[in-house]
Each structure stands twice: as C-alpha cells, then as structure tokens.
Amino acid sequence: MTERFTGLRFAAKRLVGAVTVLLVLSVVLYALFYLVPGDPAQLACGERCNPAQVAQVRGQLGLDEPAYAQYLHFLQGVFAGRDYSTGTSLQHCAAPCLGLSHQNDQQVTALIVAGLPATTSLAIGALVVWLALGVGTGLLSALRRGGVTERVLTVLTLAGTGTPVFILGLLLLMAVCAYLRWLPFPSYVPLSQDPEQWAWNMLLPWLTLGLFESAKYARLTRSATLEVLAEDHIRTFRAYGVSERALVTRHALRGALPPVIALSALDLGQVMGGAMLTEQLFGLPGLGRLLVDSVRSVDLPVVVGVVLVIGTAVVIANAVADVLYALADRRVVLS
Amino acid sequence: MTPHQPTDPAAGTAEPLVEVRGLTVDFPMGEETVRAVDDLSFRLTAGQALGIVGESGSGKSTVAAALLGLHRGTGAHLTGTVRVGGIDVATAPVRELRRLRGGIAAMVFQDPLSSLDPYLPIGDQIAEVHRIHTPQVSRRDARQRAITVLDRVGIPDAARRSRSRPHEFSGGMRQRALIAMALACAPRVLVADEPTTALDVTVQAQILDLLHDLRAETGMGLVLVSHDLGVVASSVEDMLVMRGGRAVERGPVGTVLKFPRQPYTRELLAAVPRVEARRAPMAAASALSSASTGDVLLEAAEVRREFGRRKDRTVAVDGVSLTVARGETLGIVGESGSGKTTLGRMLVRLLEPSGGSVRYRGHELTGVHSDLQMVFQDPVSSLNPRRGIGESVADPLRAAGNLTDMEITRRARELLERVGLDPRWYHRYPHEFSGGQRQRVGIARALAPGPKLIVCDEPVSALDVSTQAQVLSLLAELQRDLGLALVLIAHDLAVVRQASDRVAVMRQGTVVEEGPADTVYDAPDNPYTKALLAAVPVLDPAEAALRREARRNGGGLLRASAG
Numbered sequence: 001m002t003e004r005f006t007g008l009r010f011a012a013k014r015l016v017g018a019v020t021v022l023l024v025l026s027v028v029l030y031a032l033f034y035l036v037p038g039d040p041a042q043l044a045c046g047e048r049c050n051p052a053q054v055a056q057v058r059g060q061l062g063l064d065e066p067a068y069a070q071y072l073h074f075l076q077g078v079f080a081g082r083d084y085s086t087g088t089s090l091q092h093c094a095a096p097c098l099g100l101s102h103q104n105d106q107q108v109t110a111l112i113v114a115g116l117p118a119t120t121s122l123a124i125g126a127l128v129v130w131l132a133l134g135v136g137t138g139l140l141s142a143l144r145r146g147g148v149t150e151r152v153l154t155v156l157t158l159a160g161t162g163t164p165v166f167i168l169g170l171l172l173l174m175a176v177c178a179y180l181r182w183l184p185f186p187s188y189v190p191l192s193q194d195p196e197q198w199a200w201n202m203l204l205p206w207l208t209l210g211l212f213e214s215a216k217y218a219r220l221t222r223s224a225t226l227e228v229l230a231e232d233h234i235r236t237f238r239a240y241g242v243s244e245r246a247l248v249t250r251h252a253l254r255g256a257l258p259p260v261i262a263l264s265a266l267d268l269g270q271v272m273g274g275a276m277l278t279e280q281l282f283g284l285p286g287l288g289r290l291l292v293d294s295v296r297s298v299d300l301p302v303v304v305g306v307v308l309v310i311g312t313a314v315v316i317a318n319a320v321a322d323v324l325y326a327l328a329d330r331r332v333v334l335s
Numbered sequence: 336m337t338p339h340q341p342t343d344p345a346a347g348t349a350e351p352l353v354e355v356r357g358l359t360v361d362f363p364m365g366e367e368t369v370r371a372v373d374d375l376s377f378r379l380t381a382g383q384a385l386g387i388v389g390e391s392g393s394g395k396s397t398v399a400a401a402l403l404g405l406h407r408g409t410g411a412h413l414t415g416t417v418r419v420g421g422i423d424v425a426t427a428p429v430r431e432l433r434r435l436r437g438g439i440a441a442m443v444f445q446d447p448l449s450s451l452d453p454y455l456p457i458g459d460q461i462a463e464v465h466r467i468h469t470p471q472v473s474r475r476d477a478r479q480r481a482i483t484v485l486d487r488v489g490i491p492d493a494a495r496r497s498r499s500r501p502h503e504f505s506g507g508m509r510q511r512a513l514i515a516m517a518l519a520c521a522p523r524v525l526v527a528d529e530p531t532t533a534l535d536v537t538v539q540a541q542i543l544d545l546l547h548d549l550r551a552e553t554g555m556g557l558v559l560v561s562h563d564l565g566v567v568a569s570s571v572e573d574m575l576v577m578r579g580g581r582a583v584e585r586g587p588v589g590t591v592l593k594f595p596r597q598p599y600t601r602e603l604l605a606a607v608p609r610v611e612a613r614r615a616p617m618a619a620a621s622a623l624s625s626a627s628t629g630d631v632l633l634e635a636a637e638v639r640r641e642f643g644r645r646k647d648r649t650v651a652v653d654g655v656s657l658t659v660a661r662g663e664t665l666g667i668v669g670e671s672g673s674g675k676t677t678l679g680r681m682l683v684r685l686l687e688p689s690g691g692s693v694r695y696r697g698h699e700l701t702g703v704h705s706d707l708q709m710v711f712q713d714p715v716s717s718l719n720p721r722r723g724i725g726e727s728v729a730d731p732l733r734a735a736g737n738l739t740d741m742e743i744t745r746r747a748r749e750l751l752e753r754v755g756l757d758p759r760w761y762h763r764y765p766h767e768f769s770g771g772q773r774q775r776v777g778i779a780r781a782l783a784p785g786p787k788l789i790v791c792d793e794p795v796s797a798l799d800v801s802t803q804a805q806v807l808s809l810l811a812e813l814q815r816d817l818g819l820a821l822v823l824i825a826h827d828l829a830v831v832r833q834a835s836d837r838v839a840v841m842r843q844g845t846v847v848e849e850g851p852a853d854t855v856y857d858a859p860d861n862p863y864t865k866a867l868l869a870a871v872p873v874l875d876p877a878e879a880a881l882r883r884e885a886r887r888n889g890g891g892l893l894r895a896s897a898g
Binding site: 231232233235236237238239240241242243250251254255328329330331 | 403405432433434435436437438441442444446449450451452453454455460463464467468500502513516520
C-alpha cells in the first residue's frame with residue numbers, strides 16, 4: 001500500500017517538475033528569439049516585399065503585439081487552441097496548438113507529427129545497437145582484462161569516441177553503398193508503408209549513430225563492471241565456486257547497469273530531439289532536419305515546438321530511467 | 336557426505352580434513368615483496384575446530400583465503416602445500432577448485448553487509464551457490480533449500496524474508512544469512528574470518544552459539560579466524576597464535592589461555608581488557624578525589640535528538656540527563672543504534688539537541704566551545720590525508736588566533752611529543768602511521784585548545800588489543816596530569832570498565848542504568864545490563880560453555896533484543 005502511494009507521489013512530483021521545465025524552456029526560447037537579429041516578418045515575406053507588405057505580414061503573424069502578449073497567445077494555443085487568419089481564410093488550430101509556421105502557414109503540430117516517425121525509428125534502432133554493442137564490448141573487455149582482446153577493444157572504443165558521427169557515416173556510406181554495393185544509397189521509407197524496405201534503409205543510420213554512441217557505453221560498462229568486480233560480495237561468490245563468467249554476467253553486470261541506464265536515458269532523450277547530423281547525412285525527414293531548417297529561417301513557432309518536444313522527451317526518458325534504476329537497485333528509494 | 340577423491344588413494348580416515356605444510360605467502364609490492372605468511376603448518380581432522388588468533392597484519396586472514404585457493408590469479412606467490420578434503424589447492428584444476436570452494440570448505444566473511452550481493456534477494460543468492468554444488472537440483476528446489484537453511488539459522492518467517500535484499504536485514508541477520516549460505520552447500524569445514532567483528536556483543540553471542548549448535552548437529556569442522564581471544568575461547572578446541580606470519584604458539588585453548596608459554600601470547604592476554612576486573616586503583620585514585628568534590632563541569636538535562644521528519648522521524652536520543660564532574664571519567668556503553676554517538680556529539684555541541692539543554696559550568700552552551708573537545712572513532716577518516724599530521728594538530732591553534740606561526744608550530748610539536756609521537760614527524764602524512772599512532776594524533780589535536788573535557792567516541796575500537804591498552808593508558812595519564820574530564824563512549828564493556836569512574840548504559844536512546852562502574856558491572860540492576868554482561872565472551876572455555884548453557888535456557892531477553 002505504501003509502495004503504491006510512493007509510486008503515485010513520484011509520478012505526481014515528476015509531472016509537476018516536467019511542466020515547470022517545459023514552461024521555463026518556452027519562456028527562454030521566446031526571450032532568445034527577441035534577442036536574435038533579423039526580422040521574422042521580413043524573412044517570412046521574402047526578399048522582394050516592400051515595407052507595407054512586411055507590415056501586413058507582421059500583423060498576420062501577430063508579430064506587432066508586445067512580446068508578453070505573443071507568449072500568452074502561444075500558451076492559450078497550447079491549452080485551448082486558437083484561430084489564425086491567413087489574409088483570406090480563417091484556420092482553426094486545435095489544442096495543443098504550437099502555432100503556424102511563418103514560412104508556409106502549416107500547423108507546427110502537423111510538422112512535428114510528420115517528423116516523428118523517422119526520428120523515433122532512428123532513436124530506437126540506434127539505442128538497440130549501442131546497448132548491444134556497447135555493453136557487450138564493455139563486458140567482454142572486463143572479462144578478458146589484461147589480455148590482447150581487451151587491448152584491441154580499448155583501441156577500437158577510443159577510435160570510436162574520437163570519430164565524429166558525420167565522418168563515421170560518410171565512411172560507412174562510401175564503403176557499403178559506393179564500393180561494396182551491398183545496399184543502395186538509403187532513402188527513408190516509412191515503416192507503415194513497407195517494413196522490410198524501412199529496415200534496410202534505416203540500417204546505415206542505425207549503425208552510424210549506434211556505433212558512435214556505443215564507444216562511450218563500452219568504456220562505461222567496462223569501468224563500472226571492473227569496479228563492481230573489486231567489491232567484497234564478488235569475493236564471496238568466488239569463494240563459493242561461482243565461475244568467473246557467472247561472476248561478471250550475473251553479479252557484476254547488475255551493479256554496472258544503473259549508470260548505463262542513466263546515460264541511455266539522457267542520450268535517448270537527445271536523439272529523440274533529432275540527431276541532426278545523422279538525419280542530415282542520410283536525408284531522414286525527422287525532427288533534427290526540421291529544427292535545422294527552422295532555425296536557419298528564424299521560424300519561431302517551429303523552433304519552439306521542436307525544442308519543447310526535445311524537452312518532453314528528455315524529461316520522460318529521465319523519469320523512466322529513475323524507475324528502471326530503482327528496479328535494478330532496490331536500495332534506491334524513489335522520491 | 337562428500338565423495339572421496341579417486342585421484343588420491345590416501346584420502347580416507349587417515350588423512351586430515353585440512354593439512355597445511357610449510358605455507359609461505361608473498362605479496363609483490365612494487366619492487367619488494369611482503370611476506371604475509373611464513374612457513375606455517377597445521378592440520379585439522381574432521382569435525383575439529385581450530386582458532387587462528389593474531390593482531391592485524393599477522394597473516395591470519397591470508398591463511399584463511401589460502402585454504403580456498405583464493406590467492407590464485409591475484410599475483411600472490413605461494414609455496415608449501417595446502418590440502419583440503421584431499422584436494423591439493425595449489426595444483427588442482429579450476430573445476431576441482433570450484434567444487435572445493437563451498438562444497439568442501441565454505442567461507443563466512445567478516446563484513447556481512449558488503450559480503451552479500453546488494454542487488455539480489457538473499458534467497459536467490461543462497462539458491463545460486465547451492466545449485467553450483469548440487470547441479471541436478473531444480474531452481475524451485477534450490478529456493479526451497481535456501482528457505483530451509485535460512486530457517487535453520489534462525490531467520491524468522493524465512494519464506495518471506497528469503498525474498499528480501501541484504502539492506503533490509505539487520506547486521507546480525509545478514510551474518511546469519513552468510514552462515515546459511517555456507518550451510519546450503521553442506522561443507523565439511525567452515526572457514527570463518529572474523530565472523531562477529533562487526534556485530535554487537537549480544538548478537539555476537541547468538542552467532543557464536545549458532546556456530547556451536549551447527550557443528551554439534553552436522554559434525555562439520557571449523558577454522559575460526561579472529562583477533563578476539565574471547566571469541567576463540569568459547570568456540571574452538573585448539574588454537575594457533577600468529578604473529579608476523581608465523582605460528583607463535585599452539586595447543587588446546589584451555590592450556591594456551593591459562594598457561595601461555597610464549598611471551599607474546601602472555602602480552603596479548605595481558606592486554607585483553609577483562610570485564611570482571613576492577614579499575615586499576617592508581618588511575619582511579621586521583622579521579623575519585625576530585626569527583627567526590629562534586630564539582631560539576633558539564634550537565635545535560637533531558638536532551639533529545641530526532642532525525643528525519645514526520646513519518647521517517649527517528650528519536651536517536653530520548654531525554655537523557657547526566658553530569659560529568661571535573662577530572663572524572665564517565666563511560667557510556669551501548670550497542671549500535673543506542674544513541675551513544677549522537678549523545679556524545681551533543682555534549683560538545685557538534686550537534687544541536689532537538690530538546691533539553693547542555694550546560695557547561697552552569698552556562699547553557701549555544702555552540703562549540705574550546706574547552707570541550709572530541710576524539711573520533713576512525714583515526715583514518717578523521718584526519719585529512721592530504722595534510723601533514725602536525726598541520727592537523729596546529730589547526731585548532733590557528734583557529735584560536737592568538738599565537739604567532741612560530742609559537743603554533745612549537746606548540747604542535749610539544750603536543751605530538753606529549754602523546755608519545757616524535758615531534759620530527761610533524762610533516763609526515765597520516766598514511767605513514769599505524770592505527771594507534773593516528774589515534775594519538777587525534778588525541779593531540781583534541782588537546783591543542785587546552786580543553787577541560789574530551790569526549791572520546793570509540794577511541795580504541797579500530798585498534799588491536801595491545802595498541803588499545805597503550806592508547807587507554809595514554810588517556811588515563813593525560814587525565815591525571817591535566818585534570819581532564821573524559822566521556823568515554825564504547826561498545827566494548829571491558830574497555831569502559833577499565834577506564835571509567837561512572838558508567839551509563841544506553842539502550843534505544845535512553846539511559847537504562849547509571850552508577851559507579853563497579854556497582855553497575857558487579858551488581859547490575861537492569862535486565863538489559865545483565866544480558867549485555869552475560870553476552871561478553873570470556874577467556875575461560877569452561878566458563879564460556881556454562882554461559883552458553885545459561886543463555887540457551889534463559890536467553891529470552893537476548894533474543895528479544897536482537898530485533
């Protein structure tokens with residue numbers, strides 16, 4: 001009974017925390033936007049607009065209002081929805097409305113929803129790759145400590161951490177698609193359309209991002225495992241005839257998992273917000289590309305929307321990590 | 336029970352269960368090697384019990400580890416032979432060594448909290464090692480076996496508790512769980528390395544009684560490694576005294592303890608504080624004279640201290656009143672969690688009471704006072720490892736701010752000399768010193784501001800008995816020369832008796848009995864005090880057996896206090 005109560009209280013606390021974080025984030029974004037040089041109305045209207053046209057666009061976009069009013073309208077849109085007049089027609093944007101793109105009058109929510117499948121595909125697949133590869137390599141080098149295997153793995157992970165993701169991706173593209181011709185150059189196919197094609201086309205992005213991240217996880221797993229292996233309880237099980245392999249996989253790994261979980265949550269949250277380089281490199285129509293494009297054109301509503309999605313993803317991933325952490329180590333009390 | 340070794344025709348009734356011949360263990364340390372065990376030989380026949388006694392650094396734990404081949408792969412260099420249950424530990428293949436570990440000789444480690452996997456339920460941990468030695472058993476049966484052994488070692492509601500994790504167990508229960516783990520493998524000999532050192536005296540008595548009963552029941556042998564002569568006296572038949580890796584003396588416990596032949600054994604015995612011995616009259620005389628004047632230095636009135644809030648609130652000290660007179664020693668004894676450390680810290684106002692007041696010379700204390708100082712338990716962590724010891728002693732003098740740098744250094748050197756350290760060691764670092772020397776530094780630091788009263792929180796519990804005696808006599812000497820009042824907090828009843836004029840016995844945050852030391856020890860009033868005293872291990876094996884019998888018949892309170 002008390003356990004369920006703490007669970008509820010934990011969820012409530014986390015929810016309040018998440019809403020606060022997101023509100024602060026949106027305020028900061030609005031404030032930043034007003035400090036950025038460049039006139040959004042001019043940008044939205046185009047190079048050849050005369051001042052009168054720019055003023056008209058400014059009025060349509062609501063940019064002539066004071067900053068706080070713009071922000072309040074934004075909040076109103078999120079919680080209640082709002083209507084936009086685009087000169088000739090009236091467009092209703094239902095809650096949660098993040099506004100309209102200044103560039104093409106599309107609803108931001110729609111743009112984000114369109115970008116989500118590609119980003120989610122990339123994030124989940126890469127997570128699987130980096131966990132399998134990173135934890136596996138880390139464990140192997142902990143098991144073979146002092147041997148040749150460990151030294152080779154250490155060099156490989158060091159190289160992995162040192163290689164930027166776009167170099168890694170380019171090398172993979174050149175090797176697999178250009179020289180070996182095992183795969184055609186990837187182009188995104190949605191999962192709902194053709195699962196097999198989706199997987200084949202996602203393979204290289206997954207590998208690129210997964211390999212890049214896995215180096216970090218290999219090092220973390222190795223050091224955490226070795227740390228646990230030096231603890232007293234490992235000695236106990238060794239003194240009861242437990243094999244070295246079982247010591248690592250059954251006892252040491254469990255102790256090494258909590259930091260891996262914590263870091264995975266952070267990384268997953270970040271990748272969900274768009275792994276910009278990877279998406280850009282493989283032409284994935286995800287949130288990362290959306291963010292890059294919108295920042296370039298100072299498209300405030302889109303920037304705010306995408307960053308809020310990133311924030312939400314990070315907050316959720318962290319809460320999930322806390323729960324997993326507590327499940328892995330029962331001494332941890334959620335609070 | 337365990338099949339004989341087909342490879343060894345000699346394995347039979349003739350061969351002892353454990354045979355160690357000419358064992359030498361060297362640990363390489365950089366350029367040189369440190370010899371931990373030097374040409375040690377002993378044997379143990381089936382069902383026998385052997386105690387290995389020695390101070391820290393004597394090599395006793397290294398011997399215990401060698402019995403299970405735990406030095407393999409660590410870089411330690413072993414010569415000589417170790418045979419356990421017919422298996423040559425040095426040459427046996429890994430598979431056979433793993434069968435030996437747990438299956439023939441099972442180890443019970445010292446610190447029961449760190450010796451169990453914190454992430455797994457205790458029942459699963461026991462089931463895991465059980466299945467290693469009896470692979471044909473199903474998971475479900477192994478769990479059942481875990482519950483059976485947990486029940487056997489006295490864990491209440493074993494089926495439910497087997498799903499608990501180590502942090503949900505008390506210290507005594509964890510030690511029981513470790514013994515249960517050993518039992519699950521049905522070994523022929525139990526190797527116990529300081530199995531009760533981390534435990535309170537009443538829990539220690541329960542664990543030793545349990546080991547005794549299990550031996551009687553299963554006929555397994557026991558190798559008991561301990562620094563505590565009392566623990567060994569009540570648990571084994573033969574003993575071996577080690578010093579610097581060598582066997583100094585060996586023989587039946589009764590003989591060795593009553594008629595020690597070697598000077599080292601005699602010194603060791605003489606240093607053991609006896610709970611039945613009155614305080615040396617010389618030390619007591621000066622203190623009594625001033626104590627009888629009734630000059631109250633420090634007075635605590637109904638002090639309370641709570642930790643946590645609302646539901647998590649615990650009362651550590653619950654309305655304690657006591658006085659300390661000029662020049663006297665007040666001993667505070669109690670088991671872990673009784674609130675004695677919290678009380679000690681409130682007396683010097685390192686901790687603010689939640690209620691009640693502490694008065695020094697009639698004035699209420701509102702913060703720390705230079706007349707009231709403290710010596711801490713752990714001489715390792717209570718000194719800054721990155722600063723020279725002289726600097727640590729000089730700190731309080733600098734804080735006072737009324738001496739020049741030159742005077743401060745000179746005074747710090749004087750203080751080092753006063754506590755028996757070489758003043759030329761001023762710039763040396765804590766790690767260069769032994770535990771006893773570090774505690775002397777702690778005492779010098781406490782003396783620096785010229786205090787009238789020092790609270791010593793477990794000042795000797797981390798030290799060997801011979802060092803204990805030296806530190807205690809230093810404290811007594813300082814008290815006599817400087818007219819200090821001391822508050823001596825300790826869990827060791829004998830230590831407190833040896834050094835105190837008056838004694839307060841604490842339990843669950845309250846003082847259950849207080850009075851002159853001899854009265855409290857010789858004619859205790861409170862049933863808890865009686866139970867505490869009855870649980871103290873004695874050096875006479877015959878007396879120990881009698882007490883065990885008494886505990887078995889009337890140990891209601893002891894069991895209740897185990898929690």
